[in-house]
């Protein structure tokens with residue numbers, strides 16, 4: 001029972017209607033959803049689900065990577081039944097912060113690679129802040145201060161992002177995303193490409209802002225040394 005992922009097509013969709021495919025306890029599966037699950041290093045959305053005057057909170061959203069089934073974990077599911085049509089509404093302030101921090105993470109990762117040859121090894125975008133792990137022998141804070149300053153100058157330029165779908169074979173021809181695309185399971189025939197023109201291009205399923213200007217301003221929170229060449233940077237937006 002695959003759930004159609006509406007957020008892949010429009011990061012700004014705040015409301016949607018969907019049919020309930022299954023309810024078990026306080027967990028519910030819909031035929032389509034704009035709620036982004038915890039996946040790809042980006043935190044899940046929250047919000048609510050309503051049917052008439054029945055309303056329940058969406059506390060957590062999870063995706064099954066194999067079946068693409070998305071589970072909404074509610075505070076309670078009383079009054080909701082299989083086949084019902086419900087209305088979903090996202091907590092927009094939280095989602096928009098996740099989008100701003102996610103696009104900021106792409107900027108910083110691209111600049112760290114371009115200027116310091118630092119490969120990203122992990123990351124997590126949460127509502128309050130984001131963290132990125134890099135393979136980088138240097139330990140000086142100036143490296144990250146420089147990357148954040150450069151990212152902020154890209155923010156100020158107001159670059160419009162491009163999000164589009166490409167056939168796997170076409171995507172594999174693009175420099176930079178080859179490695180990621182090769183890691184995708186072979187049954188994935190079409191890849192969603194997120195491009196920050198002139199800076200970064202990635203195969204990526206997460207929500208992003210339309211324009212870097214929406215990020216407003218990135219600030220460095222802290223840096224941690226995680227072993228010989230592993231550096232973790234925490235950053236946030238206003």
Ligand SMILES: [Zn+2]
Pocket residue numbers: 040102106202204205206
């Ligand atoms: Zn991403």
